[in-house]
Amino acid sequence: METTDAFESDSGTDNQASEEKSSAEVSTGRTRPRWVGPAWALHWLLRMGLAVALLPYAWTKIYHVQMGYADYSDAIVQYGEMSPMGLLWRFMAFSPTVQFLAGLAELIAVILLLFHRTAWLGALIAALDMSVVFLLNLTFDVPVKQLSGAMALAGLVLLIPNVPRVVRFALGRSTGPAISGLVWRNRIFVRVTRWVSPILAVVIIVGSGLATGISMNWGRIGPLEEISGVYTVTASGKPTEIEGTDHTTKEITQVAFGQVGSGNGKRMSVRYSNGDFQDALYSVDGTSITAELYPIRKGAETLIRDYSGTIELEYSKTDDGEFLLQTDDAQLKLQNDEERRFLFDRGFRWGPEAPVNR
Numbered sequence: 001m002e003t004t005d006a007f008e009s010d011s012g013t014d015n016q017a018s019e020e021k022s023s024a025e026v027s028t029g030r031t032r033p034r035w036v037g038p039a040w041a042l043h044w045l046l047r048m049g050l051a052v053a054l055l056p057y058a059w060t061k062i063y064h065v066q067m068g069y070a071d072y073s074d075a076i077v078q079y080g081e082m083s084p085m086g087l088l089w090r091f092m093a094f095s096p097t098v099q100f101l102a103g104l105a106e107l108i109a110v111i112l113l114l115f116h117r118t119a120w121l122g123a124l125i126a127a128l129d130m131s132v133v134f135l136l137n138l139t140f141d142v143p144v145k146q147l148s149g150a151m152a153l154a155g156l157v158l159l160i161p162n163v164p165r166v167v168r169f170a171l172g173r174s175t176g177p178a179i180s181g182l183v184w185r186n187r188i189f190v191r192v193t194r195w196v197s198p199i200l201a202v203v204i205i206v207g208s209g210l211a212t213g214i215s216m217n218w219g220r221i222g223p224l225e226e227i228s229g230v231y232t233v234t235a236s237g238k239p240t241e242i243e244g245t246d247h248t249t250k251e252i253t254q255v256a257f258g259q260v261g262s263g264n265g266k267r268m269s270v271r272y273s274n275g276d277f278q279d280a281l282y283s284v285d286g287t288s289i290t291a292e293l294y295p296i297r298k299g300a301e302t303l304i305r306d307y308s309g310t311i312e313l314e315y316s317k318t319d320d321g322e323f324l325l326q327t328d329d330a331q332l333k334l335q336n337d338e339e340r341r342f343l344f345d346r347g348f349r350w351g352p353e354a355p356v357n358r
Contacts, residue, residue, distance in 0.1 A: 084141040
């Protein structure tokens with residue numbers, strides 16, 4: 001027979017004490033309602049589900065994969081061309097520290113959720129974390145509003161048994177021991193889970209971190225390409241048609257080669273004389289550049305897109321430190337655009353000075 005109160009408190013006691021309590025309750029004939037065991041089982045399932053759902057978001061932020069880093073390829077993207085989500089992503093990408101701390105807060109919630117005695121604190125932190133994420137998703141029109149809202153709600157549901165303690169803490173009163181019930185009071189079950197559960201928690205945390213780090217190259221941006229930068233363009237020679245567009249090389253006015261690497265290459269962007277914007281992924285082999293071009297940017301676009309064409313370029317460096325791009329009979333002279341690089345190259349300043357808010 002299972003016996004205990006509706007909520008068991010095991011903060012400051014070990015499982016052996018819990019077993020002794022259970023035996024004492026059997027001897028006095030005290031029994032808990034039948035629904036208590038299944039309720040704690042559902043509580044455990046929700047706790048594990050929330051922890052597992054949070055893990056990918058935590059690690060991808062810690063390794064700077066979800067939002068990435070500030071990249072030169074964004075230098076010629078105009079404010080009005082950004083979607084609300086793109087604006088938020090670039091904001092987070094500009095400060096790797098903020099992105100790391102956001103992921104660390106989610107990881108702390110996961111660690112606390114996976115351990116029996118600290119699950120209530122993990123639920124509280126998870127509810128706070130995901131409430132902020134839910135607000136950002138709402139106000140910046142990020143598609144996963146429902147998921148982040150559900151995760152915030154799950155944290156609040158998990159916190160229900162300990163709500164009185166949180167209220168007492170807020171009022172400056174003694175909180176008492178944490179409420180953390182056991183699914184089953186069987187002695188063998190308690191003894192096994194006493195050791196198996198923490199070991200599995202450590203395996204999940206460490207294993208997921210290693211797997212994500214290895215697959216994501218530990219968040220490293222890769223070596224900087226010589227051509228990486230932001231440039232204004234002067235075209236000469238016979239214009240070459242840009243595959244998948246109505247434009248030619250003569251119409252290119254700006255080009256930016258990103259410095260942040262990915263599995264498929266680095267990002268690139270092109271601006272044409274009529275204002276059209278096109279982005280791409282480029283790779284460098286010696287002095288040869290291969291750019292896989294996406295369609296001209298218009299209206300709403302999804303994250304996953306097909307390429308519209310490819311362009312092959314050869315680059316060389318002039319005596320004055322500028323670059324020349326050659327394709328077929330067309331030549332593009334690149335002049336470094338210091339103004340467009342200002343955001344990316346300004347760096348951090350500690351001392352007080354006149355604010356640069358532009």
